[in-house]
Amino acid sequence: MTRHRFPPNALRLGAVAILLLVPQLGVAADIVGRVVSIADGDTLTVLDAQNQQHRIRIAGIDAPEKAQPFGQKSKASLSMMAFNRDVEIFGNKLDRDGRTIAKVMVADPTCNMPTCPKIHDAGLLQIRAGLAWWDRQYAREQTPKDREDYEVAEFQAKIHRLGLWGDKNPVPPWEWRHGGQ
Numbered sequence: 001m002t003r004h005r006f007p008p009n010a011l012r013l014g015a016v017a018i019l020l021l022v023p024q025l026g027v028a029a030d031i032v033g034r035v036v037s038i039a040d041g042d043t044l045t046v047l048d049a050q051n052q053q054h055r056i057r058i059a060g061i062d063a064p065e066k067a068q069p070f071g072q073k074s075k076a077s078l079s080m081m082a083f084n085r086d087v088e089i090f091g092n093k094l095d096r097d098g099r100t101i102a103k104v105m106v107a108d109p110t111c112n113m114p115t116c117p118k119i120h121d122a123g124l125l126q127i128r129a130g131l132a133w134w135d136r137q138y139a140r141e142q143t144p145k146d147r148e149d150y151e152v153a154e155f156q157a158k159i160h161r162l163g164l165w166g167d168k169n170p171v172p173p174w175e176w177r178h179g180g181q
Helices: 008-021 071-082 122-128 136-141 144-159
Strands: 031-040 043-048 053-058 086-094 100-107 118-121
Touching (some): 031 053, 031 071, 071 100, 100 122
Antiparallel strands (some): 043 053, 086 100
8 A cells, every 4th residue: 555645844834725714713813892983994992801992903904084085984884884793803913003903803784692603804894895995005914815805805896886986086095194185
């Protein structure tokens, strides 16, 4: 009987590939709590079980500023999916404003129990609705699957002219903030 031997690196690469393809499988969230405030379409505040507040900037997206076209719609969309609901936060990097940059997982909007599985990526939902840009500047910090999902979602929102993509010339928030309005 012939035994096939795999090089040790091939086994390690296979294990890494599996882990990248199945994000959050068996991984505990960094923060679990209830959303108590929505600042805009990509920033929210979560209250954890110890009554500690965490300001969260959703990783991988940049939503229109509140005064920008679609800014209020983006905020309303995030509010509908997350405000006063339990979420799971994955990530612990801080931005220059002291906010935690993280992936925010929410439950299906039809499920109102605290035990509902948090299966939807809030950032991805915002992009799919055309209410946020995929922030390519930080794509390398995302998993390959998230990068692909976000890119496809943004492309689909563009071609279907959803949300901000229905505007003739949508101005990305990073240009808006620097006088590009």
